[in-house]
Amino acid sequence: MYKIVVPGDFLSTDIRRAGEGTYVENGKVYALRYGILDDKDEIRVVPLSGRYIPKRGDVVIGRVEDIMYPYWVFDIASPYKGLLHVSEFPAKVEYGTMDRFLRIDDLAIVKVVNVDPMMRVELKLVEEFRPPLHGGRLIEVPHTKIPRIIGRNGSMIKILKEEGRCFIFVAKNGRIWIRGNERNVDLVAEIIMKIAEKAHTSGLTDRVTQYLRAARGGKNVVRNKAH
Amino acid sequence: MSSEIKLIREDGRRLDGRLPDELRPIKIEVGVLKRADGSCYFELGKNKVIAAVYGPRELHPRHAQDARRAVVRFRYNMAPFSVEERRRPGPDRRSVEISKVSREALEPVIITEYYPRAAIDIFVEVLESDAGTRTAGINAASVALADAGIPMKGLVSAVAVGKIDGQIVLDLTSEEDQHGEMDMPVAMVTRTNTITLLQMDGRVTMEEFEKALDLAVAGCRRIYELQRKALIEKYSESRTEEIP
Structure with missing residues (x-):
């Protein structure tokens, strides 16, 4: 159903359709990355692995590392690293008082405003989420699996939220913040890790729905079976 | 030089039964290390090497950073037990040289401009050695780089060729290397026919050199097919597995 390509694989002669994860040489399009080929309109290679590289407009979860x-x-x-300027904070922050507002190891939902050619990353706060984030649980998955966790038009995340009965915030950099009843958070976190593991398989959404419903029906029975 | 030891048998085969243009058996496994961004286990006959790739990641010390591109670092290391006589652990003249030439064999395919100020670290550990570890290391590192999702123009494949008993042969074993007349490791980007590593130890005529190079290119192509196959198989085999 899908095709896996490795770097250097010949993809097409139509250079106008060359998209992300490809490169053009002598009028031909080749794969630049190891990943899944998407040949619908644009020719793209969706990577299966790799580190998160910030892009303008991405919403990510950051942890304060230094002030x-x-x-x-x-x-x-x-x-x-991402930099958040004091003027982006919705309060007057004086010199030497920054740790009253955000301390080292605090979490915040931030948006990438700009990335310069030297890869200096400017951030701003996302208004709906006043930092720091309180409570809940943070889990981390490879950022390449995020589209799978969201699903086509958000189908997967919708199921997770409804059936898992949790507040879930999925960020572009692979960090996911889950808040809710401890038992529900356990279940949702477990399922998300499984989705990330099996991200390249098909029919995931249906299986997740089944699993979640089964877990709701007879909690103990299903949980024993899973281990 | 090689008067007493016969390296090619009466029937034209080599001591291990291979034909002059035959490679040793190859085994490639992708993603063997959980905590590395990319990894590969590579076996070439009795050679066993493991490659791990980390990065792109922040580079320290800061003065080593390059504002325009990522810095590629390569460390080739032989385990003390990888050879018959225990090898003193730690870097020596030979492994420093191999690290350098291997890095230079891989760097041309990596798009380092995508990651300014960062570092891409490649570690190759030789667990067992039987001549040709630098080529095995390059093959493993190339697959590990792809597995780490590093943007590359193509895979690099490498193999050694040599001259034993007056004949040009592919992929020398340790005996053939020690008692032969010439040893020449070659690494290339098979898609573009670009040679990224070529070293030679010994003496040959120009014709012999050309024959050897042709043989190495053919060997690299075969290895490339195996590298590609190993990468594709990593994701196709687990496709049918069920969750949970």
Whole structure:
């Protein structure tokens, strides 16, 4: 159903359709990455692995790693650090008081405003989520699996939220924040890890629905079977 | 030089029964290390090597960073038990050289410009050695880089050729290397026919060199097919598995 390509594989002669994960040489399109070929309109190679590289507009979950006035330095699960300027904070922050608002190891949902050619990453806060994040649980999966966890038009995440009865925030960098009843969080976290593991298989959404419903029906029975 | 030891038998085959243009058996496994971004286990006859790739990741110390591209670092290391006589652990002149030439064999295919200021670290550990570990290391590292999702223009394949008992042969074993007349490891990007590593130890005529190079290119192509197959199989075999 899908085709796996490796770097250097010949894909097409139609260079106008060359998209992400490909490169053009001598009028031909080749794969630049190891991944799944998407040949619908644009020719793209969707990577199966790799580190998260920030892009403008991405919403990510960051962890404060350092405070260097006038910036909070965020670890965003990437080779590059994100910088949040004090002026982005919805309060007046004076020199030397930054740790009253966000301390080291605090979590925040932030948006990438700009990435310069040197890969310096500027962040801003996402208004709906006042930092730091309180409660809940943070889990981390490879960022390449995020589209699978969201599903086509959000089908998978919708099921997870409804059947899992949790608040789930999925960020582009592979971090997922789940908040709710401890038991529900356990279940949702377990399923998300499984989806990430089996991201390249088909029919996942149906299997997840079945599993979640079964877990709801007779909690103990199903949980024993899973282990 | 090689007067006493016969390396080619009466029937034209080599001591291990291979034909002059035959490779040793190859086994490739992708993604053997859970915590590495990409990894590969590679067997070439009795050679056993494992490659791990980490990155792109933040590079320290900062003065080593390059504002325009990622820095590729390659470490080739032989385990003390990889050879018959225990090898003193740690880097030596030979492994520093191999690390350098192997890095230079892989760097041309990696799009380092995508990751300014970062580092891509490649580690190759030789667990068992029987001549040709640098080529096995390059083959393993190339697959591990692809597995790590690093953007590359193609895979690099490598093999050694040599001259034993006056004949040009492919993929030398340790005896053939020690008692033969020439040893020449070659690495290339098979898609573009670009040679990225070529070293030679010994003396040959120009014609013999050309014959050897042709043989190496043919060997690299065969290895490339196996590398490609191993990568594709990683995801096709687990396709039918059920969750949970």
